[in-house]
Amino acid sequence: MTERYADKQIKLFSLTSNIEIAEKISKASGIPLGKLSTRQFSDGEIMINIEETVRGDDIYIIQSTSFPVNDNLWELLIMIDACKRASANSINVVLPYFGYSRQDRVANQREPITAKLVANMLSKAGVDRVVTLDLHAVQVQGFFDIPVDNLFTVPFFADYYCKKGLSGTDTVIVSPKNSGIKRARSLAEYLNSPLAIIDYAQDDSEREEGYIIGDVAGKKAILIDDILNTGKTFAEAAKILERGGVTDIFAVASHGIFAGGAADVLDASPIKEIVVTDSVKTKERVPETITYLSASELIAEAIIRIHERKPLSPLFSYHPEEEK
DSSP states (O other): OOSOOSOTTEEEEEOSSOHHHHHHHHHHHTOOBOOEEEEEOTTSOEEEEEOSOOTTOEEEEEOOOOSSHHHHHHHHHHHHHHHHHTTOSEEEEEESSOTTTTOOSOOSTTOOOHHHHHHHHHHHHTOOEEEEEOOSSGGGGGGOSSOEEEEOSHHHHHHHHHHHTOOSTTEEEEESSGGGHHHHHHHHHHHTOOEEEEEESSOSSSOOSEEEESOOTTSEEEEEEEEESSSHHHHHHHHHHHHTTOSEEEEEEEEEOOOSSHHHHHHTSSOSEEEEESSOOOOSOOOTTEEEEOOHHHHHHHHHHHHTTOOSGGGGOOOGGGOO
């Protein structure tokens, strides 16, 4: 969709964390980005000014709460308050990446559930709906007391790999840890490929004694995870797969953070290609083998469907037989 969207009561605003994806969403949806200014004072305080009327409008605010997580989160909360005080009809937050989503349970005594805290903050600030991309755990949707649309990236990746010819029994889909089996199984079903899992004899930070559950010898392998942070999980899994006789290794993740020298770790691994979406705009160096797929059209379609009160279910699956 490239023509301007007809309904002028919907407005799209981008904050500073990922302006590039916001511009792509604007182009794909036909909704121009609204005018605003944001600045940070010398003491760290954030100031936002909306430079056009939003009274009675349905507002969609695009902001990934990635690094610097707390600055981006506060910028978002301040923008929500500005829209609320300016009498917007509804305030919808688009989070291509939802920071703190990994803190979704009490793993040790006296730990917080920060994902729930952030959900409460957004709701109390005045958000009517959240649109996000591939939450770390789908149950985080239940932390909100408002509607949350969690868009899935697996159908998106399935289309990419089908077009590359990476499907069928010659390709194995691998979960690099046992907690990601559901995501790996979903991709395997779309590609009609077998499933394998990297497991460990002991669950510690060194992750020694890794072994493969499944048949991978002589096959091409696709590692899949939701968040690519330091790269150590993928790099270690790739080494285990290489020892297991895999011919070519590929990796895919929804969100590419690339923190802590991840590019060096991944460049030293036997992974041929790493695919991520553009949900996060990182200032870190990215691996030489990186391929970015834009999630902008998926998010744009979701925004239009929400505004027009149409179902989002067609966006949650992949049907290659329907493509011409």
